[in-house]
Amino acid sequence: MSLRPFILGLAASFGLAWLLVVIVPFIMMRNLEPITLTKETDGAAGIFYPKRSGRIINGAKVYAENGCYLCHTQVARPTYAGNDMYRADLAGLAKDPERGDTRRETNAYDFEGETFAQIGLTRMGPDLANVARRFEAAVAAKGGGGDPAAMFYAHLYDPRRNPETRKSTCPSYRFLFTRREIKGQPSNEALPFGGDATTELLPSPDAKALVSYLLAMKKDQPVPAALNFAPPEPKAAAR
Amino acid sequence: MSSASSATALSDATLRAGIDRSLRHPVMFFLTSGAAWLAVSILLAIIASIKVHCPQFMDDCEYASYGRVFPAHINTLIYGWGFQAGFGVLIWLMARMSHQECRAAGTILTAGHVWNLVVLLGTIGILDGRGTGMPWMEFPAFVWPGLLLCYCAIVVWSFIQFRVRDGERSYVAQWYLLGAMIWFPWVFITANGLLFCASTHPLMAAAINAWFKSALIFLFFIPIAIGTAYYLAPKLTGRPIPSTSLAKLGFWSLAVVAPWAGMQKLAGVPLTGVFLPYLGAAATVLLAVPLAIAVANILRTIYSSEEKLPKSPALHFTLAGLMGLLLLAVAAIALNLPGSSLKLTQFSISGYGFEILALYGCFSFMMFGAVYFIVPRITCREWVSSRLINMHFFFSAYGIVAIAFGALFGGFIQGSAQEAWLQPWETVTDVVRPYAAVSTFAWCVILFSNVFFFLHLAMMWLGRGRPCGAPTLLDSAAEHAAPASH
Numbered sequence: 001m002s003l004r005p006f007i008l009g010l011a012a013s014f015g016l017a018w019l020l021v022v023i024v025p026f027i028m029m030r031n032l033e034p035i036t037l038t039k040e041t042d043g044a045a046g047i048f049y050p051k052r053s054g055r056i057i058n059g060a061k062v063y064a065e066n067g068c069y070l071c072h073t074q075v076a077r078p079t080y081a082g083n084d085m086y087r088a089d090l091a092g093l094a095k096d097p098e099r100g101d102t103r104r105e106t107n108a109y110d111f112e113g114e115t116f117a118q119i120g121l122t123r124m125g126p127d128l129a130n131v132a133r134r135f136e137a138a139v140a141a142k143g144g145g146g147d148p149a150a151m152f153y154a155h156l157y158d159p160r161r162n163p164e165t166r167k168s169t170c171p172s173y174r175f176l177f178t179r180r181e182i183k184g185q186p187s188n189e190a191l192p193f194g195g196d197a198t199t200e201l202l203p204s205p206d207a208k209a210l211v212s213y214l215l216a217m218k219k220d221q222p223v224p225a226a227l228n229f230a231p232p233e234p235k236a237a238a239r
Numbered sequence: 240m241s242s243a244s245s246a247t248a249l250s251d252a253t254l255r256a257g258i259d260r261s262l263r264h265p266v267m268f269f270l271t272s273g274a275a276w277l278a279v280s281i282l283l284a285i286i287a288s289i290k291v292h293c294p295q296f297m298d299d300c301e302y303a304s305y306g307r308v309f310p311a312h313i314n315t316l317i318y319g320w321g322f323q324a325g326f327g328v329l330i331w332l333m334a335r336m337s338h339q340e341c342r343a344a345g346t347i348l349t350a351g352h353v354w355n356l357v358v359l360l361g362t363i364g365i366l367d368g369r370g371t372g373m374p375w376m377e378f379p380a381f382v383w384p385g386l387l388l389c390y391c392a393i394v395v396w397s398f399i400q401f402r403v404r405d406g407e408r409s410y411v412a413q414w415y416l417l418g419a420m421i422w423f424p425w426v427f428i429t430a431n432g433l434l435f436c437a438s439t440h441p442l443m444a445a446a447i448n449a450w451f452k453s454a455l456i457f458l459f460f461i462p463i464a465i466g467t468a469y470y471l472a473p474k475l476t477g478r479p480i481p482s483t484s485l486a487k488l489g490f491w492s493l494a495v496v497a498p499w500a501g502m503q504k505l506a507g508v509p510l511t512g513v514f515l516p517y518l519g520a521a522a523t524v525l526l527a528v529p530l531a532i533a534v535a536n537i538l539r540t541i542y543s544s545e546e547k548l549p550k551s552p553a554l555h556f557t558l559a560g561l562m563g564l565l566l567l568a569v570a571a572i573a574l575n576l577p578g579s580s581l582k583l584t585q586f587s588i589s590g591y592g593f594e595i596l597a598l599y600g601c602f603s604f605m606m607f608g609a610v611y612f613i614v615p616r617i618t619c620r621e622w623v624s625s626r627l628i629n630m631h632f633f634f635s636a637y638g639i640v641a642i643a644f645g646a647l648f649g650g651f652i653q654g655s656a657q658e659a660w661l662q663p664w665e666t667v668t669d670v671v672r673p674y675a676a677v678s679t680f681a682w683c684v685i686l687f688s689n690v691f692f693f694l695h696l697a698m699m700w701l702g703r704g705r706p707c708g709a710p711t712l713l714d715s716a717a718e719h720a721a722p723a724s725h
């Protein structure tokens with residue numbers, strides 16, 4: 001065997017797959033075409049602008065650095081790839097008081113503002129695509145007396161503190177919080193627990209960024225008809 | 240190979256001795272520092288594994304957080320142990336098969352030191368919370384150019400040796416090693432360049448990362464493992480490889496199929512080409528063919544000799560590595576059937592089981608086999624004790640079988656629980672725990688086995704091997720082996 005045909009063979013066999021699986025999709029997905037809305041189907045004309053608020057970039061960095069992606073996914077798969085659409089409140093809320101059934105598949109616009117989509121490796125923990133919606137719903141179920149952010153802080157500080165999640169295997173991120181002596185007024189950012197007469201527990205900037213990112217995990221906003229794969233309403237009712 | 244074959248046996252032996260002498264320090268450096276990283280990686284694996292079933296363990300230590308220890312474990316396993324073992328074996332095999340002495344031992348040794356330093360910095364970076372969050376590429380961004388430069392400085396000499404070898408003849412083992420040498424930089428530059436230096440859609444970034452993981456296994460680690468086995472099997476048995484055309488088929492089918500695999504981890508993810516993950520799944524299933532061909536061909540080499548083979552440690556480990564390769568081929572089919580098993584295993588621990596099976600059950604066993612073959616030749620000393628080798632073999636084998644079956648099977652259980660959407664989510668967490676406990680125990684067993692390996696290797700490195708006599712065999716411990724066993 002001589003070297004030249006060998007290398008040519010390798011270059012051809014590898015290069016073809018490399019081009020078709022990596023390079024072409026890479027270029028195609030670089031700039032996604034904006035979706036044009038139409039009056040008949042979407043009720044409004046113009047261009048679909050997915051909204052995401054919060055400190056996405058900073059929060060995603062903290063999420064990545066602390067390995068959250070090892071146990072949490074961020075995707076609601078279509079029914080051909082798994083049962084995500086059926087599992088309670090994974091893909092959205094089945095019974096949202098205002099919007100009804102908000103469940104939908106995750107789409108490419110849901111990752112707006114991130115550099116790397118943390119699809120995740122395993123589901124040791126629950127999927128996080130709509131975790132903020134679930135926490136909001138939990139707060140609403142308790143009569144509205146609470147704050148989803150506070151629930152996130154409490155979970156990050158000690159995942160097993162809440163009796164409902166006492167069997168959680170999530171690591172605790174106590175190092176994202178600092179204990180400080182109270183001087184004068186207690187801080188309004190202090191956690192409602194963990195403090196005593198002289199000290200209080202404060203989230204670090206990293207914790208705030210992470211929670212802001214998690215609060216943006218609402219991948220169930222309404223989508224234009226072009227992205228909406230839900231079965232049409234009347235048929236669903238007839239079944 | 241006209242000149243080599245016409246040379247006398249004496250000059251052949253002189254040439255071999257010269258090659259061994261020229262590579263003595265680089266090879267021993269890679270093998271010993273690789274073994275040290277292996278120990279570090281297994282220690283991190285134990286910590287990470289304990290935390291899965293017992294999250295309170297070391298809960299207050301920031302640097303021992305699961306999300307940092309686990310990436311540190313897998314990255315040290317790959318870049319600390321895997322690559323260095325691969326380098327050590329590759330440069331020696333290429334020099335031997337090309338009949339060329341190494342003339343750049345100093346450069347290789349320097350690059351090897353830099354490689355270790357860079358891996359160390361990267362590992363500290365991960366533990367310190369500077370990881371990038373991209374699986375298998377978690378080292379901070381400054382690490383990858385360093386790794387690439389060191390890689391080139393280490394491997395380019397083997398490429399040159401192949402280029403200037405006598406005649407046109409080449410061995411099957413050389414194809415695989417040469418393939419790995421060429422594929423790796425292409426894969427590595429593509430993935431790191433696109434993810435660190437270019438901007439794309441975040442989903443495509445995740446897809447490239449998934450492709451990178453698969454390509455690293457099937458276009459670097461597995462080819463080196465198969466190449467090593469194709470070298471060792473004829474050497475240890477004195478029999479030729481029965482079918483060159485079958486070997487050719489195995490190699491080229493791997494070359495054609497493997498680059499398409501990997502993106503199945505993103506099944507159901509809204510990529511622009513939603514079929515890409517299914518293409519990846521199909522390619523991974525098809526990969527069973529080249530793997531099975533290699534296993535069949537090498538096993539036929541080993542079992543074609545009529546006389547009873549001496550139970551050499553290298554043969555023992557190679558056979559076990561072949562079993563690992565066969566299991567990997569079966570797992571590639573079982574885990575990735577679109578429509579049935581893919582949705583169960585996609586987000587389960589069986590992915591980890593598959594990776595560990597490839598990296599430890601197949602690749603590392605082949606490397607251990609090669610280490611037991613190479614080190615006596617370059618140190619001119621025999622292994623001290625067959626008992627130490629036996630301990631290493633059996634505990635490693637039991638450990639990897641427990642991890643592989645635990646994670647592969649546990650992943651199916653976990654995936655079924657995930658798909659059972661009427662059950663509360665807590666059931667999913669609960670069913671994983673026993674398998675995580677098995678994995679902790681198995682990693683402890685593997686650590687135990689590798690302590691023997693490391694000590695034994697260090698003894699050889701320090702010149703404490705048996706100075707002369709027959710090679711250390713596993714079935715005749717009483718006659719041959721060492722004072723240590725008496």
